[in-house]
Structures are given as structure tokens and as C-alpha cells.
Amino acid sequence: MTGLQKLLNAAAALCGFYALVDGFTTLSPALLLAAGLVVVCGMRLSPALAAALPVVIRPQLDLVISLIAACAVLAALQDGMVGAVWGIAIAAWLHGWLAVEKTMADDADATGFNWVVSLGVPLFFGFWLLFFWEALTIGLGIPTVLLPPPSMIGARLVTSTAILMADFQQTFLKAVLAGYAIGCGSAFVVAILVDRSNFLRRGFLPIGNFISALPIIGVAPIMVMWFGFDWQSKAAVVVVMTFFPMMVNTLSGLSAASAMERDLLDTYAAGYWQTLFKLQLPAAMPFIFNALKINSTLALIGAIVAEFFGTPIVGIGFRISTEVGRMNLDMVWAEIAVAALAGSASYGALSLLERRITFWHPSYRTK
Amino acid sequence: MLRQKLLPVLTIIAAIAVIWYGFTVYLNAPWQLDQYEKSATEWSMTDLVRDTMAHDRPVLPAPHQVVAEIWKTTVKKKVTSKRSLIYHSWITLSSTLLGFVMGTFTGMMLAIFIVENRAMDKSLMPWIIASQTIPILAIAPMIIVVLNAIGLSGLLPKALISTYLSFFPIAVGMVKGLRSPDPMLIDLMRTYNCSRWQLFITLRLPSSIPYLFTSMKIAIAISLVGAIVGELPTGAVAGLGARLLSGSYYGQTIQIWSALLTAATLAALLVIAVNIAAQITQRMMGAPK
């Protein structure tokens, strides 16, 4: 084991030991078992044991211990979190980290794509995030009007599906998608037109860059005044927000091809459209995807914020602002979860598409 | 040089101004025509143009109306006055800067962990990206309410929104920068048998500086957005965001636009400031000017 791994192991064993001593009479059998396991595992630090039983330094062992301990803690949450339970929770987390460290060390020399590392490890981290959220909110008795535990939010997601779907449809399927398509599409066309003239490009690029840095979201009240309360005004905000990043990136992308590549096409006496489709657009793809990804989150934010300034009684932003007023924080978080899922899904889909289309770019090349 | 760079930009700005004036007349005309009809006044085109630019609550104010409003609320008002835009800008600016500093620090720390530890890289990176798909701006009001409830009020809650937004570009850019040294140079350092720490200080950190500054430009702009949105809904009484909100409540379009334009100016100044800092740093690091 490396230094860091030993440290994690020792710290976990200490936490477990503390839990045993502190809560020997009060802890449930499951928790006692977990604490005992953690302490026993601490003995791996003795070189003799590690040498005699190589199996004890397997990452799987740590994974199992961490999950057992985490489950025991979650089961005991309702009875109140005493010091000993915190000890086990922390020990569980340390073992989880240890398992990841070891998996990484095993994987360090491996080449190629590893599902466990690329998907399993982040998901595992997400699990611990939720675990501590749950443990802290319930264990510390945080009022649910401040921060509801994930379990409560999950329950909301299941019971209020109809409302959530309606809001999702109003905000995402109507405002965001329409605004995103119009904003990105028109910016793309404008950039191609502007790129034909050196003069215009020199004017539009700095101005577009400047406007992209502005708090454009501030136009939301104006758009609501102009385009009314329904989704059209939200789409308009999304259009304005996504337009400039897309235009600037497409413009930079269109001039990304190297001078030599342009010369090459010149020697073939290639026409404007041929140069555009065979050289400029493929070379611009990484830039365009960059903008599409930035815009996917901007669009969601734009649509939701615009709903704060007036909306029919449906929509993610509407629901968030009204439910905050009613102190129904679980509903608010359920809406946030829906928005985050939609955002992550769009971002992920765009990233996959980007990987497919710009596979040739140095950041993706596979040997 | 000047003609190459400035002329195109000025041309576009002039074109925007012309279009803006055009829309001012077009958008404000219906109401004005209505007015004429009611009072049965004769009107000519010049009257219409003049009158559409003199509304109190126009659909779209003319640029000069906005500029006049800014002039009135900056130069003509005492800085401490609640109606002074400078006062409101200062409120917004202070939380922007606080958030930016915290965000930059967080982002850099995260980047260092990610580059130095593979487990951190795999665990954190996807979540850092996912963190930005939470429409934080959209829930900023709620967060501020919650933070107020646990006793955090004033500058800090708004600054935390800015922090959340600005740590992301910093972390991503810094990771890229810390990984940017040529593999050949890293191999060279290996031949000197240098420690991880030495490698970090002598090679990785200096190579990351240009990336850091590029990210900081994005981060400071987005910090400002965060601060403004953080001021929007809490019934906040001060700051550019509060001006936007009260403007929209009372249909004071001129006030909205002047707050927007002030925010734009502020953003420009902040980005320029980062730019200057970048140039000074890179000059000190021996970059040609």
C-alpha cells in the first residue's frame, strides 16, 4: 500500500475504534458489526498480515466494508446520530476512498477505456455525496424547510411526477428547445455570412466576445414585456443568451483551418462552398460543439430565470418561485433535480456527439 | 493597425445604434399614434420621431434617453444616495469581487487535487461538470433565502452564488494548464530526478498561468452575472439586480436599460482589469510584449 492508502486505512480504523469504545452498549448489532469490520481491517497495516494474506489488500474488500457500514448508518439514521455513528460513517467513507485509490492504482498502467473507472468511480462518488447529504440533514436534524434530505426529494419525484412533467414540458420542451434551436441556428448562419467579409469579421468578433461576457440574462424582464407571459418570451431570452456564444465560436472556428490547408484548397481552385464544406466547417466543429455545450446550460438558466418575471401557472421557474414561498423545499429540489437531469443529459448527449464527430481532434485521438 | 481593428468595431457599433433608434420609433409608435388619435392632433413624421423618443415609459427607450438617465443617476446624484447608480454598482461589485476571489481559490485548489491525484480526477471531474447543469442562477433566490435563515446575510450569500459560478471555468482551465507542459519537458525533469513538488512548482504552475488568466476573464464576467441575479428576487433593496427588478415592477424601462448598460460597463471594466493583470504577470514571467 502507498502512503496515502495506509493513512486512509489507519484513519478509518481509528474512527471504527472510537465508535466501538464510545457506543459499545448503545449501538445496534449492525453498526457494531460494521465498526468491528473496520477495526479488523485496520490490522492489514501490519506487514506480516499483509504478506501472509495478499487478499486483504484487494480493493473489493474495502468496497464491501464501506457499503456495509454505509447501509448500517443509513438504517440507523432515524434513531438519531450519536458520536459513534458519525465515527462509522466517516470510516465507511474512508474505506470507499481507499477502494477507489486502489482501483486507480491497479488501473494506472492499463490502456484503453475502462468502464469501472470512467463510469463506476464517478457514480460511487455521487453515492457518497448523497449519503452525507442524507446523514447530515437527518442526523443533525436540519429543518426540511432549509434543506430536505435526498430521500424526501426522491419521494417527491415519484409522487409528483405529473406536475413535474408538465413543468418540464413547458420550460424545457417548449421554451428551451425552441430558443436553443433558433438562437444557435441563427447565430451559425450569421457567422457564416459574416465570415465572408474580413471587415465584418473584425467588427463582429470583438463585439460578440464582449456581449457574451455581459449579464444578458438581464433582458429577461424586457422580453417578458415584449413577448408576453407564455413560453415565447422565455424562448426569446434563450435566443438572446445563446446567440452570441454560438456566433463568436463559429466565427473563430471558421478561421481555425491552417494557412497551409487553405493554400492547398486554393491550389485546387476550390470554390467558396467547396472550401466551406470540405475544410472550414469540419475544422470549426470543435469550436461549434464548445458553444453548443456552453449554450445547453445557458439556455436552461435563461428559461427558468425568465419565468420569475411572469409566467402562466406552469413551468420549472414558476414552480420554484411559488414553492419557495410555501416552504415546500422538497418540491423545489425535485424541480432542480429535473432541471439538472435535463441539463446533464443534454450535455452528455452533446459530448457523445462531439466525440463521434470530432474524433480526429487531438483531445480525443485514440492511438 | 487602428484602421484594421477600430474601424470595423466602430462601424458595427454605429450600425447597432442606428438599428436601435429605428426600433425605438417602430416599437413606440403604436402608443404614440393612439395618443395622437385621442387628442386629435395633427402629426407629421418628424413629430412622431421626436415624440417616440420622449416617452416616460417607452417600450424601448432611445440610447440617448438611457445615457441621460445614467448621467442623471451617477454624476448628478450623491454617491451615498439610494438612487445613485454608483452606489448600486458598488454593492454589486463588492459581492462580485468577493465571489470571484473565493471562486478562483476553490477552482485552483480543485484543479491541483485533480491533477495530482487520479482518484480525485475520476471522482470529481464529472461532478464538477454536472454541477454547472444545475441552473444555479435560477435557484439563487431560494439559496439566498435559505442562507438568510441560517444567519448568513448581506454580502456573503450573493458572493456564494458568484463563487459557485466562477470556480468552474477556473477549475477546468487550470486543469488544462497544469497538464499543458510538453511531455518532453516532463521527461526532462524526470531525468533530473526532481520531486513531484519541484515538478509542480518549476514546470506545471508556470505553464498554467496563461490558462488561468483566460479562465479568470470568463470567471469574473460570470461572477458579475451571479451577483446581479443574486440580487433579483430576495426583495433586495440595493444593487444593479435590485434596480432591474424594481424597474420591471413599475414598468420603468429606462431604469432597466440604464442598469443593464451600467452592468455591461462594469463587466467590460472588470475584464479589462483582469487583462491588465495578465499582461503584467506575463511580462514579469518574461513573455515578449
Next chain:
Amino acid sequence: MVIKADKLNLDFETNDGVVHALRDLDLEIGAGEFVSLIGPSGCGKTTFLRVIADLETPTGGSIAVNGQPPEQARLARAYGYVFQAPALLSWRTIARNISLPLEIMGLSSGEQQERVERMINLVGLDGFGGKFPWQLSGGMQQRASIARALAFDADLLLMDEPFGALDEIVRDHLNEQLLQLWKKTGKTICFVTHSIPEAVYLSTKIVVMSPRPGRITDVITSDLPDDRPLDIRETPKFLEIAQRVREGLREGHADD
């Protein structure tokens, strides 16, 4: 005359003054000639080639390609150009890179395929057609770029140090192949190189250039036989011509 340059001048305006890249260049290249341009780095070889290809506009004098201004020659697709670097598009496979000019000229896909296969075979890249440029070594990339220039069968070939990145063996092999191709097809070839033996081995005419300002110091007509096995490079005649080229190069350097 395929190329006729008359008092050709080209100055680059740069931030710190004017660079005389070409000064009073007079040169005539007849149909079917194999002309090498040789000279130290920065003497304007690439620039001259780019003027012929209409990628650069001369600031003085005149130049004609096939009796036309270079622009018309370019629009008539009169030449193939091999750049100093491979310049392959990284999102296209090797085969699709080679077919790029054919696509632009609107050839039928059947013909494209047939020619691409022939070219890949000619430069010895069989089996690599489906690979992407970045999956190939530098030398292989350069061979692909040569194949691309040969693909559309122009009568004039402009080659800017095409073999600079190759190892000696492959270079010899490609030199032989190029010579055979030239003899078989009767193309006119304008070839930039840094290597004296390569220039002498390939050319019917060797143009020696010198820098600052870029100008021609010597034009050597080679009387080596048309049939040139590789070991011709050990014959006294070959060495004699090589010696003359070397002296020309040295002279150019002397007035630095």
C-alpha cells in the same frame, strides 16, 4: 515554355522593415524538364514556388505559367503542389485525403476510387488507406501528400522538399520512382531540395539560389543520361556536377 519568370521581384512588408524574398529572378522552364531549386534556408525557394502556384503575388516583374498568368493556370488546375509539411486534413482518412482534389474537380466516385488505389500503391501505403493521418508516421504522411498531388495528373508538379522528412532508404526508393514517373509521363517538375545529391540525381536543370535578397546565382544543366540507376551517384560525372552545385552554394554564402 511551361514557366517563364522575367525580372521577378517579391518583397514582404513586415513590422520591422521589408524582406526582399525574391530579387530580379529570370528563369525559363521548358516542357518535360525536371528542375531542382537548391539553396540555403530562407533564400526564397518556397516563395518562388508559391508565386508559380498563385499563392503569392509578385511585387515586380512578370511570370507566366503555360503562357498564362498564374491565376488562370490555377483555375485551370494546371499543377499539383506538394507542401513542405504534409497538410493532410485530420478528419479524413488517407484515402479520402487523396481523393479530396478529385472530389473538388467533380470526378465520378468510381474513377476516384480507382485512382486513389493506384496512388496509394504507387507510394507504398497499401493497407493504410483507411487510417487517419495522425495514425501514421511523419514520412508516411508525406508520402500520402505526394500521392494526393499526383492523383489528379496535372502536367506540372511543384514539390517543396517532399522527401525532407523521409529516411535515406525510402528517400532513394521514392527518388527512383519519381524519376520513372517523370520519364513515363513527361511531366514538368519543379522540385525544391536541400540535398545536393538528390538535386543532381533527379534533375535536368539545377537552379542554385542565395539569400538576402533571394536571387539565382547559377543555373546548371545536367548532361547525365536519362537512364539513371542509383549507383550513378558514384560516377565522376555526377561528382563533378555536384561539385559545381556546391561551389555555387558557397559563392552565395560568401557575400553574406
